[in-house]
Amino acid sequence: PEYFSVRMRAAEGKAHELGGKHISGGERLGNRLQLEVIATELLAKASNHSRGSADFIQLVVEKVPGEELQFIPPLDVSAIEVATVQEGHDKAKDQLAAAGVSERAIEHAFLILNHERNLRGAAIVNCETGERLDERGQKGVRVSRMDWTDCGHVADSVRVREALALATKVAQSPYTVAELCWSDDPDYVTGYVSSQQLGYVRISPLKRMGCESGGRVFFVHNDVDIDSYIDFLERKPVFIQG
Ligand code: PML
Known part of the structure; x- marks a missing residue:
């Protein structure tokens, strides 16, 4: 079809x-x-x-284009509950470091997510140098063309379902080392770290209630071809099979 x-x-x-x-x-x-x-x-x-x-x-x-359509299973989901936002940040940093992201790149990502207001898409950051590689500013890169084949029973809320589909598509690229996300919705404090190896690791809380800054950072390998990576994120159609 x-x-x-x-x-x-x-x-x-x-x-x-x-x-x-x-x-x-x-x-x-x-x-x-x-x-x-x-x-x-x-x-x-x-x-x-x-x-x-x-x-x-x-x-x-x-x-x-139908021939480009890919079907992939969702990342495994796990969850870490912590007592404070600081602890949440520490857990997220541990996970990112385990995935191979340098301390410098982690610090830059936290700076972006803490300070960038209304970052609509994602920032792409070099996992070694920490340099931001997309030139999209506040607009960021918007991941598109992914959906569940069914209603995505794996996750119960629409928000988590959508985030899991996005994270699964992003992790599918060999250029992706890991992703860090927390919402810019001031009422929603759960965020996640994800990668092909880590799976989708929900961490709560990852930000304080009432905070309006947030978004996504994709950490990529040093040898990334940024144009083809962005093309994959924006244009490759991917179905997640729940
Ligand atoms: C989760 O609960 O698993 C995290 C979802 C983050 C969603 C970000 C957003 O869409 O606002």
């Missing part, structure tokens, strides 16, 4: 590219018969968001 990528972005305030506050996004894949349902679900997601009310909703539907 033919497959389509459907992606949604919703913003409050000024509608154009970088103006306005990003409030919601969504990435789905489906065949022609599923398009109406998917579009409706994404519109509902855009308009029922706790972070604000959308003044601008963009829905993009694009056919994806």
